[in-house]
Amino acid sequence: MKNYTKQEIVEFEKRYRTNFVNSLWGFKSVNLVGTISAEGFTNLAIFSQVVHLGASPALVGLIVRPAETDRHTYTYMKEVGDFTLNHLHKDIIRQGHQTSARYAKGRSEFEATGLSPIWSDEIKSPYVKESRMRIGCKYVDEMTIKQNGTILVVGSVEEVWVDEEAVQKDGFINLESIGTITCSNLDSYHETKKLTRLSYAKPDQPLTEL
Amino acid sequence: MKNYTKQEIVEFEKRYRTNFVNSLWGFKSVNLVGTISAEGFTNLAIFSQVVHLGASPALVGLIVRPAETDRHTYTYMKEVGDFTLNHLHKDIIRQGHQTSARYAKGRSEFEATGLSPIWSDEIKSPYVKESRMRIGCKYVDEMTIKQNGTILVVGSVEEVWVDEEAVQKDGFINLESIGTITCSNLDSYHETKKLTRLSYAKPDQPLTEL
Numbered sequence: 353m354k355n356y357t358k359q360e361i362v363e364f365e366k367r368y369r370t371n372f373v374n375s376l377w378g379f380k381s382v383n384l385v386g387t388i389s390a391e392g393f394t395n396l397a398i399f400s401q402v403v404h405l406g407a408s409p410a411l412v413g414l415i416v417r418p419a420e421t422d423r424h425t426y427t428y429m430k431e432v433g434d435f436t437l438n439h440l441h442k443d444i445i446r447q448g449h450q451t452s453a454r455y456a457k458g459r460s461e462f463e464a465t466g467l468s469p470i471w472s473d474e475i476k477s478p479y480v481k482e483s484r485m486r487i488g489c490k491y492v493d494e495m496t497i498k499q500n501g502t503i504l505v506v507g508s509v510e511e512v513w514v515d516e517e518a519v520q521k522d523g524f525i526n527l528e529s530i531g532t533i534t535c536s537n538l539d540s541y542h543e544t545k546k547l548t549r550l551s552y553a554k555p556d557q558p559l560t561e562l
Numbered sequence: 563m564k565n566y567t568k569q570e571i572v573e574f575e576k577r578y579r580t581n582f583v584n585s586l587w588g589f590k591s592v593n594l595v596g597t598i599s600a601e602g603f604t605n606l607a608i609f610s611q612v613v614h615l616g617a618s619p620a621l622v623g624l625i626v627r628p629a630e631t632d633r634h635t636y637t638y639m640k641e642v643g644d645f646t647l648n649h650l651h652k653d654i655i656r657q658g659h660q661t662s663a664r665y666a667k668g669r670s671e672f673e674a675t676g677l678s679p680i681w682s683d684e685i686k687s688p689y690v691k692e693s694r695m696r697i698g699c700k701y702v703d704e705m706t707i708k709q710n711g712t713i714l715v716v717g718s719v720e721e722v723w724v725d726e727e728a729v730q731k732d733g734f735i736n737l738e739s740i741g742t743i744t745c746s747n748l749d750s751y752h753e754t755k756k757l758t759r760l761s762y763a764k765p766d767q768p769l770t771e772l
Contacts, residue, residue, distance in 0.1 A: 353694075354726035357684075361620055361719065364733065371733035373617035376697055376722065378649055378737060379744035379754060380614075381588030403613045403625055404590075406710040407583035410571055413625070413707075413714075415613055439588055445758060446769055453763035464765065474567075484563075487586055495705050497623075499716060500616040504623075506707060509571065512586065516564035523574065523581035527588060527746050534589035534744050534754060536737050539761070539772065542754035544589060547743065548655060549750040553663040555674065559656055562749065 374537045382535040384448055385414070386436040386469070386478045387428035394469055394478050395424040396451045396461035400535050402437065410509035412437070412489060418501035424457060426503065429491045434475045435507065438483035441531035445541050447482075452538075474511045484530040486513040524549075584747045592745040594658055595624070596646040596679070596688045597638035604679055604688050605634040606661045606671035610745050612647065620719035622647070622699060628711035634667060636713065639701045644685045645717065648693035651741035655751050657692075662748075684721045694740040696723040734759075 356372075364372060380400040387395045401415035414435075416426045429435040440448045447465040455464055462469050462478065469478035475488035489507035496503055518529045527544075534542050549562040566582075574582060590610040597605045611625035624645075626636045639645040650658045657675040665674055672679050672688065679688035685698035699717035706713055728739045737754075744752050759772040 353696075353723045354729075355682075356722040356724070358620075358718075358720050361722070362618075366618070368733035369620075370617045372729070372735065373620045373719070374614060375733075375735035375737065376620070376695070376719070377612050377614050377622065377647075378591030378593065378695075378742050379589055380591055383588065401613055402587050403611050403623070404584060404587050405625060405707055405712050406627075407580045408572075408576070409710070410568075410579075410583045410586070411707070411709055411712075412587065413613070415615060415623070417616075437587075442757060446760070449760045449769060450763050453765045453767075455765050459765075472565075485586070485588075486563075492709060493707075495707070495714070497615055497621070497703075497705070497714075497716060499621055499702060499718075500619070502615050502621075504705070504707075504714060506709060508568075508709075509583070509586070510568050512566040512571070513563045514566070519564075519582070523578035523585075524747050524750070525582065525585035527585065528752070532588050533757065537734050537759075540734070540759040541757045542738070543757055544744060544752035544754050547652060547751045547753055549747075550656070550659045552749070553660050555663045555665050555669075557663075559659060 371537055379534040379536050379542065382440045382533065384438040384440060384451060384480050384483065385425050386438060386480060387425050388432055388477050389428045390431045393458055394460045394462055395428055396467065397425045398448050398451050400538065405506065412507045412509065414505040414507065416503040416505055432476050434477050434488065434490050436475060436477045436479045437487040437489065438480035439485040439532045441484060441533060442543060444482050472511065484515055485532060581747055589744040589746050589752065592650045592743065594648040594650060594661060594690050594693065595635050596648060596690060597635050598642055598687050599638045600641045603668050604670045604672050605638055606677060607635045608658050608661050610748065615716065622717045622719065624715040624717065626713040626715055639715065642686050644687050644698065644700050646685060646687045646689045647697040647699065648690035649695040649742045651694060651743060652753060654692050682721065694725060695742060
């Protein structure tokens with residue numbers, strides 16, 4: 353195994369370092385975040401920095417970068433108070449990835465990519481019609497990570513839309529059955545194949561497959 | 563698609579809700595976190611709540627639950643000041659999952675699961691020898707999410723150990739080549755198959771495959 357020191361990583365060429373460091377954490381969830389401004393401009397952005405914060409109440413964390421050039425998502429979710437998360441699947445990878453282009457304010461990524469907004473009574477922000485798992489969240493709070501100015505947005509789950517067949521008897525959602533994909537780095541998309549699901553672990557007791 | 567309201571989710575039976583909500587965010591990275599106490603007790607714990615916070619400097623976030631019964635990982639990383647992240651692959655899924663059992667303090671998950679500690683000069687905490695990607699981090703800071711008492715630990719990357727062949731010319735790390743797997747919910751493990759890697763998106767320009 354090769355050892356990369358902190359100093360070497362700091363001295364990497366910028367683009368190389370971005371790829372390297374973004375690859376370190378393994379495969380990530382990938383969601384399209386839908387928002388709308390107070391004026392009614394819709395926005396859609398691909399996010400791989402989403403993290404589970406709790407099940408009761410159901411809370412999610414979104415990491416928003418401090419770069420100021422394209423923060424429509426962040427601005428709009430604060431303005432209006434909610435946002436949507438929409439899983440990516442095989443057939444909408446290119447449209448999803450294209451939402452990361454820096455469109456001018458007022459130019460909707462829905463229009464630019466051909467993805468369709470769909471609305472719900474609970475949430476003002478648009479969902480992605482093509483997505484097979486959609487989660488409506490309220491903006492609840494935020495915290496700034498002082499080391500680099502990055503923001504953790506805390507959201508609460510207000511509603512979920514998903515194919516009922518995907519929800520198993522114990523509440524587990526079979527993400528493969530709805531084609532949810534995963535990503536690595538900022539640009540590589542992968543489908544998955546289940547290896548195993550294991551029982552709740554207890555000391556000195558054998559695990560069983562669920 | 564079926565609609566689940568916030569009220570329905572709140573009223574789910576506890577175990578059902580845990581499965582349902584932990585499934586919402588898609589596939590997640592899965593790492594074994596290695597730590598050591600000031601007294602020299604080693605600890606290993608499986609974590610799916612790891613999030614990229616920045617590339618320059620390289621920062622990672624770990625979500626630590628407020629549940630107090632088993633916080634050896636959190637206690638030790640604060641005590642000693644560092645921790646390791648070790649990717650999971652196919653051959654060590656069962657051992658990795660078994661680390662989530664609630665072992666008494668002083669009983670090392672390394673011993674209990676048969677995974678081997680390996681040491682570096684840079685970091686006091688143990689790495690997992692069987693892992694094919696190992697990241698040494700310093701504990702830098704923490705913030706409490708007041709809505710549920712969950713803690714975001716901020717760590718800085720001090721060194722990386724990885725098969726050199728996995729690191730491509732542009733810094734992208736081919737995680738499939740080192741067998742890194744992904745998880746959904748808290749107990750389901752999946753291998754991946756690359757679908758595509760796409761070029762940097764710009765408005766009104768076609769994407770190309772990398």
